[in-house]
Structure formats: structure tokens, C-alpha cells
Amino acid sequence: MSEAERADLLLQIYYYMRLTRAMEDRTRTLFLQGRIVGGVYTAQGHEATTVGAAMTLRDGDCIVPQHRDLGMHLVRGVSPRAVMCQWLARGNAPTLGRDGQLHIGDMHHGVVPMISMLGESLPVACGVALVMKMRRRSTVVLASCGDGATSTGAFHEALNFASVQRLPVVFVIENNGYAYSTPTVKQFAIEQLAQRALAYGMPGESVDGNDVLAVMEAVGRAVAHARSGQGPALVECRTFRVRGHSEADKADYVPPALRQEWLARDPIRRFEEYLTAQGLLSAERRREIEARVRSVVDDAVAFAEASPPPDPATVADYVFAPDGPIAIVGEPDATDPRYVNALDTRTGRPFCTMSQVEEAVTQL
Amino acid sequence: MTAVTYLEAISQAIREEMRRDESVFLLGEDVGTYGGAFKVSAGFLEEFGPERVIDTPMSETAIIGSAVGAALMGMRPIAEMQYIDFITCGFDQIVNMACKMYWRSGIPLPLVIRGPAGGGTHGGPFHSASPEAWFFHTPGIKVVMPATAYDAKGLLKAAIRDNNPVLYLEHKLLYRLPELREELPSEDYIVPLGKAIIRRHGRHMTMLTYGAMVHQCLKAAEQLATEDGLAVEVVDLRSLTPLDRETIKESVKRTNKVLIVHEDTLTGGVGAELAALLAEELFDYLDGPIMRVAAPDAPYPYAPPLEMAYLPGVERIVAVARQLAAY
Numbered sequence: 001m002s003e004a005e006r007a008d009l010l011l012q013i014y015y016y017m018r019l020t021r022a023m024e025d026r027t028r029t030l031f032l033q034g035r036i037v038g039g040v041y042t043a044q045g046h047e048a049t050t051v052g053a054a055m056t057l058r059d060g061d062c063i064v065p066q067h068r069d070l071g072m073h074l075v076r077g078v079s080p081r082a083v084m085c086q087w088l089a090r091g092n093a094p095t096l097g098r099d100g101q102l103h104i105g106d107m108h109h110g111v112v113p114m115i116s117m118l119g120e121s122l123p124v125a126c127g128v129a130l131v132m133k134m135r136r137r138s139t140v141v142l143a144s145c146g147d148g149a150t151s152t153g154a155f156h157e158a159l160n161f162a163s164v165q166r167l168p169v170v171f172v173i174e175n176n177g178y179a180y181s182t183p184t185v186k187q188f189a190i191e192q193l194a195q196r197a198l199a200y201g202m203p204g205e206s207v208d209g210n211d212v213l214a215v216m217e218a219v220g221r222a223v224a225h226a227r228s229g230q231g232p233a234l235v236e237c238r239t240f241r242v243r244g245h246s247e248a249d250k251a252d253y254v255p256p257a258l259r260q261e262w263l264a265r266d267p268i269r270r271f272e273e274y275l276t277a278q279g280l281l282s283a284e285r286r287r288e289i290e291a292r293v294r295s296v297v298d299d300a301v302a303f304a305e306a307s308p309p310p311d312p313a314t315v316a317d318y319v320f321a322p323d324g325p326i327a328i329v330g331e332p333d334a335t336d337p338r339y340v341n342a343l344d345t346r347t348g349r350p351f352c353t354m355s356q357v358e359e360a361v362t363q364l
Numbered sequence: 365m366t367a368v369t370y371l372e373a374i375s376q377a378i379r380e381e382m383r384r385d386e387s388v389f390l391l392g393e394d395v396g397t398y399g400g401a402f403k404v405s406a407g408f409l410e411e412f413g414p415e416r417v418i419d420t421p422m423s424e425t426a427i428i429g430s431a432v433g434a435a436l437m438g439m440r441p442i443a444e445m446q447y448i449d450f451i452t453c454g455f456d457q458i459v460n461m462a463c464k465m466y467w468r469s470g471i472p473l474p475l476v477i478r479g480p481a482g483g484g485t486h487g488g489p490f491h492s493a494s495p496e497a498w499f500f501h502t503p504g505i506k507v508v509m510p511a512t513a514y515d516a517k518g519l520l521k522a523a524i525r526d527n528n529p530v531l532y533l534e535h536k537l538l539y540r541l542p543e544l545r546e547e548l549p550s551e552d553y554i555v556p557l558g559k560a561i562i563r564r565h566g567r568h569m570t571m572l573t574y575g576a577m578v579h580q581c582l583k584a585a586e587q588l589a590t591e592d593g594l595a596v597e598v599v600d601l602r603s604l605t606p607l608d609r610e611t612i613k614e615s616v617k618r619t620n621k622v623l624i625v626h627e628d629t630l631t632g633g634v635g636a637e638l639a640a641l642l643a644e645e646l647f648d649y650l651d652g653p654i655m656r657v658a659a660p661d662a663p664y665p666y667a668p669p670l671e672m673a674y675l676p677g678v679e680r681i682v683a684v685a686r687q688l689a690a691y
Contacts, residue, residue, distance in 0.1 A: 319503050
């Protein structure tokens with residue numbers, strides 16, 4: 001990688017971290033204005049983990065993100081418009097208003113929809129990886145969970161199964177200190193969650209989750225391990241949930257000094273300081289990026305607000321998929337419309353989770 | 365051509381679908397080297413190899429969850445529960461992950477979950493389950509239970525080819541029952557999901573049933589014909605979801621009396637929904653109360669005298685049918 005390429009990459013990472021934060025800040029505003037009717041879960045402080053982890057992936061790889069992983073979604077090309085349509089429960093949202101939040105996915109672009117039962121996505125990640133292995137692909141699955149989900153049976157079953165089957169899965173644990181109000185000391189009795197890896201016979205590493213370059217290095221090593229056919233790997237990213245579990249949670253159970261300590265380690269500010277020291281982030285460049293972030297967020301909100309609500313007459317629709325041939329995702333003709341899983345057969349249109357070309361955010 | 369058992373019919377269905385479609389594969393506990401606890405998949409490992417006949421750890425959540433992930437990728441996994449009782453260990457993967465997937469995301473989920481259900485084999489409270497009502501109540505999953513070898517094969521093939529989660533319940537008492545042996549067509553066939561079949565025609569009452577109880581009802585109907593001169597119609601539902609409302613209603617309109625028989629417990633069972641459907645839609649046609657024969661509202665017991673008292677059998681069915689006939 002040349003110096004110029006490296007500079008572009010670093011600024012792209014910075015852009016995604018800023019976009020993630022800005023999308024969530026705007027989502028919070030919408031919630032406080034009463035325009036989002038359901039729960040809102042944000043991830044201030046997680047941006048280095050979510051963006052850094054997803055930046056290690058390639059085309060054909062798959063993410064299995066959870067509720068605080070907007071950064072992963074955005075890096076992998078999920079549309080900010082689609083995200084805002086989800087928050088505002090619009091009829092043209094990826095879930096057509098059936099579900100909210102980041103519960104969205106599109107297998108053709110490697111995003112598995114999550115459910116609210118945290119940890120349950122990890123066995124599903126194993127199944128996606130199983131197919132990659134069967135099809136002799138060199139792709140990987142990156143599956144995340146929080147510290148809370150590591151206490152579920154699904155977490156343990158998934159790690160064990162992935163290891164026994166030598167599946168190309170990278171498990172990223174975002175240890176943010178709390179599962180709702182429950183601190184890690186009440187959740188597990190080991191020093192670091194990366195130690196779980198030892199029990200399942202896979203490499204495990206614990207990394208500063210607020211240092212985006214350190215996250216990329218650690219997750220990158222795990223991804224390389226999985227991609228080489230050696231089986232799964234685990235990375236614990238140590239970060240902190242500086243806000244509540246949801247925006248309705250004041251999180252007054254968190255000692256103020258602890259929160260202050262982590263706020264001082266804000267991953268975006270740290271990365272800005274690094275970029276500035278490297279001479280990569282001039283004041284002008286920063287203004288450009290902020291303007292672009294703002295325009296993407298404004299566009300997403302405007303698009304969502306102009307979008308229609310779902311039609312109540314459709315309330316009992318879409319329970320079962322229609323008959324017809326199913327393509328194996330990732331094979332050359334998998335998006336041929338003759339396949340039932342090529343298009344979103346609920347609407348007869350392409351899946352709307354991913355960014356349209358005109359709103360692509362992959363270039364600065 | 366040789367007559368095959370219900371179990372062999374299941375085995376044939378999986379084998380033929382795996383030969384026909386490379387996206388079909390089987391995973392579960394002891395399904396490979398051992399050939400399955402009941403030998404449904406005996407010889408599969410040799411024919412299809414370990415990537416398509418996967419011996420898993422004892423992890424129902426991983427089995428069903430992995431099947432969901434593979435189905436998201438467009439594969440057609442068959443997840444075996446060694447006993448259907450153990451499906452509870454993977455419940456969340458079914459009711460929250462699988463059942464809501466297409467509805468939420470538009471991504472079809474062609475997935476079969478199958479395993480031995482039902483009692484009569486001294487299996488006790490953890491190896492005798494009839495879990496259909498949980499899933500019958502849950503939108504987004506189809507539920508089928510064959511009563512004959514022909515249906516066992518045809519329904520399973522239809523389930524494998526379906527683009528949705530299907531729970532395929534095999535009644536283990538029927539697996540090797542000699543009287544269920546039958547010659548199956550040599551050509552490919554399916555039994556479509558959502559189609560009931562009238563096993564015995566009659567004009568005095570309709571028995572609505574499925575699974576092993578079909579055979580109990582047929583025996584009861586024969587006895588009622590011989591001893592009471594009653595012509596009892598026996599409808600084998602075959603599919604609970606989708607439910608063949610048309611066949612049910614057409615039969616009851618002709619017979620005007622209905623007895624619902626299932627092996628599952630009474631309260632909140634499939635029969636309750638059938639009764640509600642008939643009460644709502646065919647009230648004017650009914651010449652007697654909608655009656656039910658089911659297991660008592662207690663867990664499935666182990667000791668033979670308790671098991672005998674628990675399982676609906678010909679004697680109880682005949683007794684209740686006579687009460688109904690008296691109206």
C-alpha cells in the first residue's frame with residue numbers, strides 16, 4: 001500500500017466513524033422529538049470496534065451484526081436511508097415496518113438480520129460459514145456480540161460448533177462493561193473474555209476496542225486465520241458503553257468517574273489526534289468530511305420522513321415465502337430474478353437494505 | 365418392488381432429495397457414522413460424505429441455528445432432532461429466528477426440522493412429546509405429521525422443496541409397524557402440504573385426527589360400524605399448518621357431527637382451534653357438541669399402566685363417539 005493509499009484508507013475509516021456517530025446523534029434527536037416510537041439503542045464509544053472490525057473484510061464476506069453495530073453496517077454498504085426508514089418505521093424500510101432498529105439484512109451483500117435475543121445470531125453465523133466451507137470459498141463470516149451475550153447457551157454452542165467444524169468465523173466480542181445495568185463482574189468470573197477462546201480450541205485475543213488501528217490489526221489477524229481454513233478465531237474488543245442501554249436508560253448505575261475515564265478515551269477523538277499528528281487531517285479536510293457526513297445524514301432523515309408508513313391492510317401479509325427455485329447465495333447467477341431469493345418477493349423489488357449507487361458512501 | 369416401512373419411506377425421501385438437489389443436506393446428533401438413533405440415515409454418510417451428513421455436537425441451538433444460516437444462503441438443510449422432545453433446546457431459533465425471517469426481511473428460509481415424536485414406546489416424559497401445538501400456534505412455520513408410509517415420503521419431499529421452515533413430525537410408534545408397510549410408487553411424487561385426506565368415508569360423524577391417532581380412529585370406526593352400525597368418516601389432516609379448512613368443513617357439513625382426536629394434551633391443543641373453527645363457521649350444520657379425545661392435561665408418564673391410561677386409544681374413542689352419536 002502506497003502512502004497515498006494508506007492516507008485515503010485512514011480517512012475513509014475516520015469518515016465511517018464520524019458517520020456512525022452522526023447517524024446515532026441524529027437518531028437520538030429524533031427519539032427525543034418523539035418521532036421514533038420504539039426503543040433506541042446507540043453505541044457511542046464503539047465506533048473504533050465496529051468500523052475497525054468491518055474494515056478488515058472483502059467482497060463475499062458476511063457480517064452478523066448486533067444492535068450496536070451501525071458502524072459495521074455502514075462500512076459494508078448498508079444504506080443510511082434504509083437505517084432511518086427502520087427507525088421511523090416506514091413502509092419502504094427493509095422490514096416494511098414489521099421490525100425496527102438495525103434488524104436488517106441482505107444475504108447477497110453479506111448482512112444477516114439480527115433478532116433481539118442476543119447471542120442467537122452466532123449459531124446462524126456458523127450456518128453461513130458452513131456453506132462457505134461446503135462451497136470451497138475463501139470468504140469469512142464476522143459475527144459480533146456483546147459481553148452480555150457471552151453468557152447465553154447460544155454463544156457457547158456456536159463457538160464450540162464452529163471450532164469442531166473448523167468454520168471460517170471470526171467472533172468479535174464487544175465488551176462494553178455492562179449488560180444493561182449488570183456490570184461484567186456479575187456476568188463472568190474470568191479476567192478477559194478472550195480467555196473463552198481457549199476452552200473451544202481457537203485463538204483468542206483481547207484488544208483496546210477504542211483504538212481503531214489496534215482493532216483492525218487484531219481482527220485482521222483473526223480474519224486471516226479464518227480465511228486460511230484454520231477455523232474460527234475470537235477477538236475481544238474492550239470498550240465502554242458511555243450512554244445507557246437504550247436512550248430511555250439514564251445509566252445512573254455507572255460510576256461517574258468510570259464513565260469520565262472512558263469518555264476521555266473517545267475513539268473518534270483519539271483517531272483524530274492520530275490523523276492530525278500524521279498530518280493527514282487538516283482543518284479543511286475535516287470540514288469537508290463533516291459536510292459530507294452531514295449531507296448523508298440529512299438526506300437519510302429527509303428520505304425517511306418523506307417515505308410512507310406501512311399500509312395497515314398488509315398486516316397479515318408476508319408470513320410465508322412463495323414457491324419457486326432458490327439460488328445458493330454467492331453463486332454467479334444468484335441474483336437472477338427467476339430465483340425466489342434473488343429479489344425481495346414481498347415487494348417484487350431488489351432488497352432495499354444496501355445503499356443505492358447514487359448515495360454510495362464508499363468514496364470520500 | 366418391495367413394501368417399505370414408514371421409517372424406510374422417510375429415509376427414501378431424504379436420500380432421493382439429496383441425490384436430486386445438491387443444496388439438501390442433513391445435520392444432527394449421531395446422524396452420520398451411527399446412521400441416526402433410529403437408523404433413518406443409515407448408509408447416508410457413505411453415499412454423501414461428511415459435509416452433507418453432519419454429525420453435530422449435542423447442541424440443538426447450534427443445529428437449528430446453523431440450519432437457519434445455511435438456509436439464508438439458499439441451502440435446504442434438514443435439521444434432525446434426535447427426539448422431538450429436544451426441540452425445546454432450540455426453541456428460540458425456531459420461533460424467533462426462523463419463523464419471523466421472511467416476514468421481516470424478505471429472505472426465504474427453506475428449512476426442515478424433523479424428528480421422532482409421539483408416545484406408546486415407554487419413552488417417559490422426555491422421549492414421548494407431541495409438540496405440535498406450540499408450533500401450530502406460531503406464524504411462519506408449517507407443521508406436518510404423516511400417518512402412512514406413502515405420506516411420510518411424499519410430505520417430507522414436499523417439506524424439503526418448500527421455501528419456508530417446516531416442522532416434520534415422525535411418529536416413532538409407526539416407524540417399523542408391519543401393517544404400515546406399503547409399496548410406494550417408483551416415480552417421484554410429493555404429497556402437497558396443506559391437503560388433508562379422507563381415510564374412511566361415512567355419513568354419521570367426522571373424526572378429525574392426524575399422526576398415529578389416525579390408526580386408532582380407523583380401528584374405532586370399524587368397531588362402531590360392526591357393533592353400532594355407524595358410518596364414521598375419518599379425516600387425516602396430514603398438515604396442521606397450512607390447515608385444509610375446506611376438506612374439514614366439507615366433511616362436517618355432510619356428517620353434522622365431529623369428534624376431534626389427538627395424542628397431544630387437551631387444553632390449547634390443535635383440537636381447540638379446530639373446534640373454534642367449526643363453531644364459528646359451521647354452527648348451523650352441527651347436530652351435536654364438538655367433542656374431543658386427547659391426552660389429559662398432565663405430562664407424559666413412564667410406567668405402562670399410566671401410559672396406557674394417558675394415551676387416547678380405541679376404547680376411549682369408541683366411548684366418546686357413542687356419546688356423540690346419541691345426540
